[in-house]
Amino acid sequence: xxxxxxxxxxxxxxxxxxxxxxxxxxxxxxxxxxxxxxxxxxxxxxxxxxxxxxxxxxxxxxxxxxxxxxxxxxxxxxxxxxxxxxxxxxxxxxxxxxxxxxxxxxxxxxxxxxxxxxxxxxxxxxxxxxxxxxxxxxxxxxxxxxxxxxxxxxxxxxxxxxxxxxxxxxxxxxxxxxxxxxxxxxxxxxxxxxxxxxxxxxxxxxxxxxxxxxxxxxxxxxxxxxxxxxxxxxxxxxxxxxxxxxxxxxxxxxxxxxxxxxxxxxxxxxxxxxxxxxxxxxxxxxxxxxxxxxxxxxxxxxxxxxxxxxxxxxxxxxxxxxxxxxxxxxxxxxxxxxxxxxxxxxxxxxxxxxx
Amino acid sequence: xxxxxxxxxxxxxxxxxxxxxxxxxxxxxxxxxxxxxxxxxxxxxxxxxxxxxxxxxxxxxxxxxxxxxxxxxxxxxxxxxxxxxxxxxxxxxxxxxxxxxxxxxxxxxxxxxxxxxxxxxxxxxxxxxxxxxxxxxxxxxxxxxxxxxxxxxxxxxxxxxxxxxxxxxxxxxxxxxxxxxxxxxxxxxxxxxxxxxxxxxxxxxxxxxxxxxxxxxxxxxxxxxxxxxxxxxxxxxxxxxxxxxxxxxxxxxxxxxxxxxxxxxxxxxxxxxxxxxxxxxxxxxxxxxxxxxxxxxxxxxxxxxxxxxxxxxxxxxxxxxxxxxxxxxxxxxxxxxxxxxxxxxxxxxxxxxxx
Ligand SMILES: CC(C)[C@H](C(=O)O)[C@@H](O)C(=O)O
Ligand SMILES: CC(C)[C@H](C(=O)O)[C@@H](O)C(=O)O
Numbered sequence: 001x002x003x004x005x006x007x008x009x010x011x012x013x014x015x016x017x018x019x020x021x022x023x024x025x026x027x028x029x030x031x032x033x034x035x036x037x038x039x040x041x042x043x044x045x046x047x048x049x050x051x052x053x054x055x056x057x058x059x060x061x062x063x064x065x066x067x068x069x070x071x072x073x074x075x076x077x078x079x080x081x082x083x084x085x086x087x088x089x090x091x092x093x094x095x096x097x098x099x100x101x102x103x104x105x106x107x108x109x110x111x112x113x114x115x116x117x118x119x120x121x122x123x124x125x126x127x128x129x130x131x132x133x134x135x136x137x138x139x140x141x142x143x144x145x146x147x148x149x150x151x152x153x154x155x156x157x158x159x160x161x162x163x164x165x166x167x168x169x170x171x172x173x174x175x176x177x178x179x180x181x182x183x184x185x186x187x188x189x190x191x192x193x194x195x196x197x198x199x200x201x202x203x204x205x206x207x208x209x210x211x212x213x214x215x216x217x218x219x220x221x222x223x224x225x226x227x228x229x230x231x232x233x234x235x236x237x238x239x240x241x242x243x244x245x246x247x248x249x250x251x252x253x254x255x256x257x258x259x260x261x262x263x264x265x266x267x268x269x270x271x272x273x274x275x276x277x278x279x280x281x282x283x284x285x286x287x288x289x290x291x292x293x294x295x296x297x298x299x300x301x302x303x304x305x306x307x308x309x310x311x312x313x314x315x316x317x318x319x320x321x322x323x324x325x326x327x328x329x330x331x332x333x334x335x336x337x338x339x340x341x342x343x344x345x346x347x348x349x350x351x352x353x354x355x
Numbered sequence: 356x357x358x359x360x361x362x363x364x365x366x367x368x369x370x371x372x373x374x375x376x377x378x379x380x381x382x383x384x385x386x387x388x389x390x391x392x393x394x395x396x397x398x399x400x401x402x403x404x405x406x407x408x409x410x411x412x413x414x415x416x417x418x419x420x421x422x423x424x425x426x427x428x429x430x431x432x433x434x435x436x437x438x439x440x441x442x443x444x445x446x447x448x449x450x451x452x453x454x455x456x457x458x459x460x461x462x463x464x465x466x467x468x469x470x471x472x473x474x475x476x477x478x479x480x481x482x483x484x485x486x487x488x489x490x491x492x493x494x495x496x497x498x499x500x501x502x503x504x505x506x507x508x509x510x511x512x513x514x515x516x517x518x519x520x521x522x523x524x525x526x527x528x529x530x531x532x533x534x535x536x537x538x539x540x541x542x543x544x545x546x547x548x549x550x551x552x553x554x555x556x557x558x559x560x561x562x563x564x565x566x567x568x569x570x571x572x573x574x575x576x577x578x579x580x581x582x583x584x585x586x587x588x589x590x591x592x593x594x595x596x597x598x599x600x601x602x603x604x605x606x607x608x609x610x611x612x613x614x615x616x617x618x619x620x621x622x623x624x625x626x627x628x629x630x631x632x633x634x635x636x637x638x639x640x641x642x643x644x645x646x647x648x649x650x651x652x653x654x655x656x657x658x659x660x661x662x663x664x665x666x667x668x669x670x671x672x673x674x675x676x677x678x679x680x681x682x683x684x685x686x687x688x689x690x691x692x693x694x695x696x697x698x699x700x701x702x703x704x705x706x707x708x709x710x
Contacts, residue, residue, distance in 0.1 A: 083547050094504075113469050113584050131504065134489075134515060138502070140550045145518045147493070149449075149486065155518035156554030160489060163500045163510035190598075192438050195495045199511030222601045226609035229468050229584065243545075246577045247602055254581035 001030050001308050004060035006037040006053065009082055010281025011291035011344075012066025018293035018348030019064060019300040022320075025352045026313050033060075037089075038068025038082035038281075048085040057089055062307035063274040064300060065089075067281035082281075090130050095266040095274055096166070097173045098128040098245065099302070102232075102252035105261060107325045108334055112257030119232065119255060125177060126238045126252055128245025129170040130266055133196075134160040135242045160196045162241065167200055169269070171207035174239035175214050181236055184215045188224045188240035188248065200241060221248070228252055253278045260292030260333040263299035265306050273307040275299040289343045292331035294321055297351055320354035327354075356663050359415035360389040361408065364437055365636025366646035366699075367393070367421025373648035373703025374419060374655040377675075380707045381668050388415075392444075393423025393437035393636075403440040412444055417662035418629040419655060420444075422636035437636075445485050450621040450629055451521070452528045453483040453600065454657070457587075457607035460616060462680045463689055467612030474587065474610060480532060481593045481607055483600025484525040485621055488551075489515040490597045515551045517596065522555055524624070526562035529594035530569050536591055539570045543579045543595035543603065555596060576603070583607055608633050615647030615688040618654035620661050628662040630654040644698045647686035649676055652706055675709035682709075 003023075007016040023030060035041075035053040042048045048068070057063050068082035078084070089095065104112060104122035112119040137159035145155040171187075178185045187204040189197035201218055208216040219227065221244045227234065228248065232255050240248060253259045262278040277295030285291055298321060305314035329350050330339040342350065358378075362371040378385060390396075390408040397403045403423070412418050423437035433439065444450065459467065459477035467474040492514035500510040526542075533540045542559040544552035556573055563571040574582065576599045582589065583603065587610050595603060608614045617633040632650030640646055653676060660669035684705050685694040697705065 078547070078553065081547065087548070096504075113473050115468060115470060118468050135548055136503075137512065142550065142554065145516075148491075148516065148518060148521075149451075150518045150520045153518040153520050155516050156550045157492070157514055157516035158549050158551050159512055159514060161500075161503065161510050161512040163503060163505045163508040165505045165508050166503075190601075192433070192436065193442070193490055194513050195497065195511045196513050197511075198433065199497065222605040225580070225602045225606040226614075229606060229609045230612075244602075246545075247580045247599075250577040251580040251584060251606065254584045257585075259581075 001028065002060045003030055003032045004056045004063045005032050005034040006057070006063060007034065007066040008038040008068040008281060009040055009070050010067055010283045010286040012068065012281055014289065014291050014344045015277065015293040015296040016064060016066040018344060019296040021348045022297050022317060022351050022355070023300055025355050026316070028310065028313060037065070037085045039070050039073045041085065042073065042076070042080055042082065048080060048082050049088040054088065054092055058093060061272060062303045063089070064303060065274050065276035066296065067277065067279070069281045070283045087135070089274055090266060091136060093272060093274070094131060094268040096129060096131040097170060097267045098130040099265040099267070100126040100128060100249040100253065100278060101262060102126065102256055103262065104256040105258065105325060108256070108258040108261065110336055111334055112255060114255060122232055122256060124232065124235045124238060124252055125181065126240070126245060126249040127170065127174045127177060128249055129166065129241050132162050132166045133242035134158050137161040160194065162196050162200055164203055167203040168207055170239060171204050174237055175207065175211040178214045178237040179211070183213060184236040186224070186235055186238050187216060187218050188221050188238055188244055189218060190221050190244070191218070192220060197241070204239070224248055225251060228255060258334050259295070260331065261294050261298070263295050263302050265299070265302040267306060271307050273303060275303040289345060290332050291344050292333050293344050293348050297321060297348070316355055317351070320351045323354040324350045356383065356385050357415045358385055358387045359411045359418045360387050361392040361412070361418060362389065362421040363393040363423040363636065364395055364425050365422055365638040365641040367423065367636055369644065369646050369699050370632065370648040370651040371419060371421040373699060374651040376703045377652050377672060377706050377710070378655055380710050381671070383665065383668060392420070392440045394425050394428045396440065397428065397431070397435055397437065403435060403437050404443040409443065409447055413448060416627060417658045418444070419658060420629050420631035421651065422632065422634070424636045425638045442490070444629055445621060446491060448627060448629070449486060449623040451484060451486040452525060452622045453485040454620040454622070455481040455483060455604040455608065455633060456617065457481065457611055458617065459611045460613065460680060463611070463613045463616065465691055466689055467610060469610060477587055477611060479587065479590045479593060479607055480536065481600060481604040482525065482529045482532060483604055484521065484596050487517050487521045488597035489513050492516040515549065517551050517555055519558055522558040523562055525594060526559050529592055530562065530566040533569045533592040534566070538568060539591040541579070541590055541593050542571060542573050543576050543593055543599055544573060545576050545599070546573070547575060552596070559594070579603055580606060583610060613689050614650070615686065616649050616653070618650050618657050620654070620657040622661060626662050628658060630658040644700060645687050646699050647688050648699050648703050652676060652703070671710055672706070675706045678709040679705040
């Protein structure tokens with residue numbers, strides 16, 4: 001079980017260290033190797049995703065990723081910015097299936113912006129296609145407009161696209177995931193405006209016929225953004241494209257109020273996966289020992305489940321996290337009166353102890 | 356003052372009737388003419404935006420629009436579906452500047468999904484570009500993929516694009532609107548991934564230099580979707596493209612919990628405008644006399660302000676709406692214990708009385 005460890009920037013190092021503590025405590029035969037990624041890799045090697053890091057990632061069964069990015073890299077040319085490392089890994093490893101659970105932990109209901117009755121018990125799974133859509137579509141760039149409102153003016157453009165097999169494979173992922181849950185899939189599109197998403201809807205419907213036991217419905221993305229606020233618990237599995245998924249998965253995770261708790265997994269066809277917390281690199285609190293490591297620890301659990309075939313170990317970690325929450329331990333981001341404030345390392349230690 | 360009245364489908368007829376009641380009560384020299392639009396126009400003329408309706412709209416100073424759409428038209432070919440009428444009006448009249456206020460009325464704080472302290476006093480203005488972006492970009496369609504993950508497969512595609520003058524003109528609208536408010540503009544983009552929105556950000560920054568008194572900041576769309584949930588009151592004016600604006604303006608209006616109260620305006624360079632409620636045609640309650648006419652009545656107020664140069668009359672309507680809320684009158688969508696439930700027509704009558 002080869003794990004590439006890419007802590008990245010900001011709080012990445014701190015939170016990944018805690019996840020490794022937890023993995024070590026499982027006493028399983030992992031082979032772990034670390035490499036630089038993001039801004040720190042740019043500083044050392046002149047590129048956010050150096051060849052050596054990419055090679056390590058490709059040869060691993062799974063990647064444990066922290067976070068990348070810092071305001072100080074904002075002025076760099078786009079191809080050199082930290083987040084290009086994430087896009088590069090997704091593309092080079094073909095990580096097309098992104099799993100973003102939005103779960104509201106019983107003990108953290110109060111952290112949500114939403115009224116408790118709307119959010120308590122929330123358990124949605126957003127499945128975002130991650131290697132297609134307007135993120136990677138060619139052509140893109142700048143040019144002189146040939147037509148439109150201002151022919152002759154300078155314009156910039158991008159191409160949104162999805163091919164049938166790309167939609168089919170993410171559809172299968174969604175329907176199969178729904179089978180293990182409440183057997184409901186909401187496919188989010190903008191078929192009323194976009195050719196790409198009329199096609200998406202058509203293909204989803206077609207694939208859905210192979211899953212007569214799973215209920216499929218379709219929703220426009222603007223409506224989905226509303227319904228997530230109005231009645232988030234009405235959703236079970238949401239499947240959508242790369243761009244809409246970027247927006248909706250972040251909206252959904254913020255609904256819980258405890259994004260510091262939410263893991264994610266990005267898988268390819270061989271179940272190789274990249275596992276990272278749903279939150280960012282939080283440069284403002286980096287190095288202070290206050291970041292919440294639980295999302296990264298729970299990402300490690302997803303890694304055990306999806307890429308390393310260690311379901312029992314995954315469940316041990318998840319139970320241990322539940323248990324530290326039950327003990328009232330909280331990093332500052334999820335702290336509330338009556339609970340015990342702890343730092344990053346203490347939280348990691350507590351999870352190890354609870355194992 | 357020529358007003359084209361396009362009630363449309365579903366509850367459109369009922370809510371527009373109340374707005375007209377209110378306009379009539381102002382005793383101003385309006386010339387109003389009605390026409391069919393949307394599904395009802397398709398049934399009568401075979402097209403959701405008949406030539407005669409478009410002509411009427413073009414020749415008017417302003418359009419008072421109800422809503423379009425019904426499940427029963429879902430099976431029609433896309434060009435014949437009701438929502439194409441809206442897209443056609445926007446395009447043909449060049450209505451590039453969409454104003455979508457998200458206001459939380461003091462008396463309706465309880466209707467929100469959000470905790471009262473997060474939403475009370477909310478007053479955001481979302482300015483959405485409405486005639487560009489991937490909504491209208493060419494080429495678009497289906498074809499055989501020449502490259503990408505599955506060359507040779509069937510694919511669908513769309514083109515996202517913005518030209519410099521298109522971004523400039525919506526930027527000016529946003530900065531000028533901000534000058535009348537708290538002088539803060541948040542431009543929402545996805546510059547870390549899209550060429551179109553790197554350009555958007557560059558041009559916004561450039562235009563911003565002409566407004567040194569207005570603070571401009573930039574935010575990625577995924578982060579904006581989160582911050583709207585976390586701390587909506589941190590925003591003042593948000594300016595963004597057509598697609599992101601579609602999603603964020605709906606999310607923001609649902610945050611208030613009372614979308615039945617929210618008007619909208621879509622203007623062109625000559626201040627001709629289309630005015631419509633932010634909500635849809637609600638076919639499930641059509642004809643029952645229970646729809647909330649206030650968003651449409653407030654849209655008529657915006658019409659008086661922006662297109663008809665009748666600021667005093669606009670304010671009279673807005674004050675009257677505040678007053679009926681103060682009297683405790685509520686349509687079912689905003690009803691809560693201790694208030695008085697009224698129907699569509701009663702609500703319109705109450706506004707007239709309060710004028
Ligand atoms: C950093 C950025 C390119 C990335 C994306 O848009 O996919 C991020 O927002 C995410 O969701 O992982
Ligand atoms: C009906 C649809 C085409 C339209 C849009 O996407 O613009 C609607 O959602 C809106 O926001 O007015």
